[in-house]
Amino acid sequence: MKKWKLFTLIFISFLTVFLIVTVYKTLTIASKQPDGQITEATVNKNEAVEHLSEAVTYKTISYQDRAKMEFSEFDRFVDFLERAYPSVHEELQLEKINDYGLMYQWKGKDNGKQPIGLTSHYDVVPVLDGTEGNWEQEPFSGTVIDDKIWGRGTLDDKIGVIGILQALEYLLKEGYEPERDMYFMFGFDEEIGGDLGAKAMADTLKDRGIQFEYVLDEGGAIVEDMVPGVQSPVGVVGISEKGSATAELSIEGSGGHSSQPKSQTNIGRIARAITKLEDTQFPADLKGPGEDLFEYVAPEMSFGMRYIFSNKWIFEPVIERVLLQEPASAALIRTTIAPTIFQAGEQYNALPEKASAVINLRLMPGDSLQDVKTFIEETIEDDSIKVEVEGSEATKVSSVEGEPFQKVQQAAKNVYNDAVIAPYLMFAGSDAKHYDSVSDNTYRFLPVQITSEDLNRMHGTNEHISIDNYLNAIKFYIEIIKESNR
Template sequence: MKKLKFSLIIIGSLLLVFIIVTMFNALTLESRQPSPDYFNGTINEDHAINTLSKAIQFNTISYQDRSKMDLIEFDRFITFLKESFPIVHEDLELEKVNSHALVYKWKGTDSTKLPIGLTSHYDVVPVLEGTEENWEHDPFSGTIADGKIWGRGTLDDKIGVVGILEAAEHLLKEGYQPSRDIYLMFGHDEEIGGDEGAASIVSTLKERGIKFDFVLDEGGAIVENMVPGVDQPVGVVGVSEKGSATAELSIEGSGGHSSQPKDRTNIGRIASAIAKLEETQFPADLKGPGEDLFEFVAPEMSFAMKYVFANKFIFEPVIERILLEQPASSALIRTTIAPTIFHAGEQYNALPEKASAIINLRLMPGDSLEEVKDYIKKTIDDEDIKVTLKGSEASGVSDVDSWHFKTIQQSAKNVYDEAVIAPYLMFAGSDAKHYDSIAENTYRFLPVQLTSEDLNRMHGTNEHVSIDNYLNAIGFYMEVIREADKETMK
C-alpha cells in the first residue's frame, strides 16, 4: 500500500512538473513580429494604375519552344517602360543582357556596403487554348473594372516589375538617394526556367565580382485562413524553394497475346511500383523552413495551438500527423511524389513490350537527387525496373534571423499591419534560385493579400489584382528600399 501511495505521489509530482513546464513555455512564448512603422509615402495612383493596365496589354508570352516567342513584343514592352518611367531611365544605369533581360543600377552613396537586389520577371504564361471565353475580361486587355486590374501578369509577375519601377520613380522624384547600391533586375523567361534571363544576369554580375547582401524576388504572399489557430492573414516569405526532379520508371520484356498473359505484366509491375511509392511516401520531418514558419506564427495562435507548438519537442509526432492530412501542409515537411504520365500499349489485345511512368518530385532542402533515387529503387524493390532521375536540388536556406529578413518583414508589416509575417518553404520555382550564388540571402515574396481562389488564378483563368493590393505592393517596395538604408546607417 505504501509503495502504491509512493508511486502515485511520484506520478503526481511528475505530472505537476510537466504541466508547469509546458504551461510556462506557452505563456512565455514571445512574438517575433515587429511593431509597424506605418507607410506614409505618396503614390501617383492614376499613373500607377494606368501603367500596370498598359503593361498587361503586351503579349510577352514565354513558350518552351523559344521560336514561338514574339520578341518584337518584348522590345515594345521595354520601350514602354522607358516612356513610363522617365526619371528612372534618366538617373539609373540600364544594361540589357541577352537583349531582353534588364538590369538597372541605382548608385548609392556608400560603396563599401554590399548592394541589394529587387527582381521580378515580365514574361507570362500562355492562356490555355479553348479557355479564352471563360475570362470575364480579355486576358491581355488590362481592363480596369470593379476595383481590379484584369489580365495575364497582374499577379505573375508584371505587378512586380511595374511595382518596383513605380517605387523607384516616386522615391527619385522626392530626391531620395539610397546609401547602398540597388539593382533592379527583370528577367524575360522565368516561366521557362530563366536560363537567358536571370541566369545570364547572374553570370554577367558574377564576372564583375558583384555580391549582394540580399535579393528579393516574387514568391509567397499574404494569405487568409492559411494557418489553423491564426485569425490574422499570414504573409509567408520564401527562404528556400524545393528542388524539382523527374523520375522515369521503365521496364522492357516480352509482350505477346493478351489471351496468355504472365502473372506479372509490364504494366502491372510499373503500376505496382507506383502504388508502393504512394503507399510508403518519403519520410516527414518538421524541420528547416517548415519549422521556422511555425516558430513565427505560434505566438500569434489561439492558446490551445500555442501550447502545442510551444512544446514541439513533446508534440512533434502529433503535429506532423496533422500536417500530413492536407496536401499543402504535407508538402511543407517531406519530399513529394506525383505520378503524371504513364506510357504502355498500343492495342487492346496485345501485351506491351515496354511500359514506363513519369513521376514529378519536389525535393526538401537536404534531400539530394542521389538519395531520392536510392529511396525510389529501395521502395519499389524490382531489379528489372530501370530508374532514371534528373532535375535540380532544393535551393539554399536563407537566414531568418538576419537583418535582411527583418528588413522584408518590417516592410511588409508597415503596409499590412495586421498580417503575421513569417518564413516558409516555397514549393514552386522562381528566378531567385539563380541568385543564390551571388547573394548572402535570397527571399521570395509577392507583397499582396490573396485568397486561395486568387492563388489558383495566377496561371489560370481570370487572373486579376485589386487596385488596393497593387498600390500596397508599390508601398512595400518603397519601404524595402528605405528599411535597407536604416541598416546602412547603424
C-alpha cells in the same frame, strides 16, 4: 497500498512539473513580429493603374519552344517602360543582358555597403487554347473595372516589375538617395527556366565580383486561414524553394497476346511500383524552413495551438501527423511524389513490350537527387524496373537571423500592420534560385494579399488584381528600398 500511494504521488508530482514547464514555456514565448510603422507613402493611383493596365496589353509570352516567342512584343514592352518611367531611365544605369534581361543599377552614397537586389519578371504564360472564352475580361486587355485590373501578368509577375518601377519613380521624384548600390533585375524567360534572363544576369554579376546582401524576388504572399489557430493574415516569405526532379520508371520485356498473359505484366509491375511509392512516401520531418514557419507563428496562435507548437520537443510526432493530413502542409515537411505520366500499349489485345511512368518530385532541402533514386529503388524492390532521376535539388536556405530577413519583415509590416510575417518553404520555382551564387540570402515574397482562388488564377483563367492590393505592393517596394538603406 503504500506502494500504490507512492506511485500515485510520483505520477502527480511528475505531471505537475510537466504542466508547469510546458505552460510556462507557452506563456513566455516571445513574438518575433516587429512593430509596424505605418507607411507615409502616397501613391499616384491613376498613374499607377494606367501603367499596370497598359503593361498587361503587351503579349510577352514565354513558350518552351523559344522560336514561338514574339520578341516584337518584348521590344514594345521595353519601349513602354522607358516612356512610362522617365526619371528611372535618366537617373539609373540600364544594361540589357541578352537584349531583354533588364538590369538597372542605382548608385548609392556608401560604396562600402553590400548592394541589395530586387527582381521580378515580365514574361507570362500562354492562355490555354480553348479557354479564352472563359475569361470575364480579355486576357491581354488590361481592363479596369470594379476596382480590379484584369489580365495575364497582374499577379504573375508584371505587378512586381511595374510595382518596383512605380516605387523608384516615386522615390526619385522625392529626391531620395540610397545609401548603398541597388540593383533591379527584370527577367524575360522565368516561366521557362530563366536561363537567358535571370541566370545570365546573375552570371554577369558574378563575373564582376558583385555579391548582394540579399535578393528579393516573387514568391510567398499574404494569405488568410493558412495556419490553424492564427486569426490574422499570414505573410509568408520564402527562404528556400524545393527542388524539382523527374523520375522515369521503365521496364522492357516480351509482350504477347492478351489471351495468355503472364502473372506479372509490364503494366502491372510499373503500377505496383507506383502504388508502393504512394503507400510508403518519403519520411516526414518538421525541420528547416517548415520549422521556422511555426516558430514565427506560434506566439500569435490561440492558447491551445500555441501550447502544442511551443512544446514541439514533446508534441512533434503529433504535429507531423496533423500536417500530413493536408497536401499543402504535408509538402512543408517531406519530399513529395506525384505520378504524372503513364505510357504503355498500343493495341487492346496485345501485351505491351514496354511500359513507363514519369513521377514529379519536389525535394526538401537536404534531399539529393541520389537520395531520391535510392529511395525509389529500395521502395519498389524490382530490379527489372530501370530508374532514372534528373532535375534540380532544393536551393540553399537563407537566414532568418539578422538584418536582411528583418528588413523584409519590417517593410511588410509597415504596409500590412495586422499581418504575421514569417519564413516558409516555397514549393514552386522562381528566378531567385539563379541569384544564390551572387547573394548571401535570397528571399521570395509577392507583397499582395491573395486567396486560394487567386493562386489558381495565376496560371489559369481570370487573372486579376484589386487596385488596393496593387497600390499596397508599390508601397511595400517603397518601404523595402527605404528599410534596406537605413
